[in-house]
Amino acid sequence: MIECNNKDELELRKELSAYLMFPDYYSENWDSFAECISDLNWLEANEINIQLKSVDVASSAILVKVLLDAYDNSVKHKNAVSISLQLL
Numbered sequence: 001m002i003e004c005n006n007k008d009e010l011e012l013r014k015e016l017s018a019y020l021m022f023p024d025y026y027s028e029n030w031d032s033f034a035e036c037i038s039d040l041n042w043l044e045a046n047e048i049n050i051q052l053k054s055v056d057v058a059s060s061a062i063l064v065k066v067l068l069d070a071y072d073n074s075v076k077h078k079n080a081v082s083i084s085l086q087l088l
Contacts, residue, residue: 001051004060012063020048030062037070 002015013033017026021043022036040048050067057064 001053003053004055005053009060009063012060016050019050030066034066034069037066038073 002012002019004012007015010028013028013030017028017033017036020037020040022033023042026032026036052067055064
């Protein structure tokens, strides 16, 4: 579970990229984050569950949109890694 309280977008991206073991070519911007989270082929798991606690959807709108797009992409294309997203 990722605790979102009082974290800015950069801190959240860093924490999520570490949690998901993003590859070395990841650069800390939204385009790179979206590319990596939509792929995830380096993970050995078939499914990941991302739980965001205390997320302020209004101030984290880009993060939530990128995560929802990645979820939609995993469902639509039946990726090897499916994403489950919970906002707590």
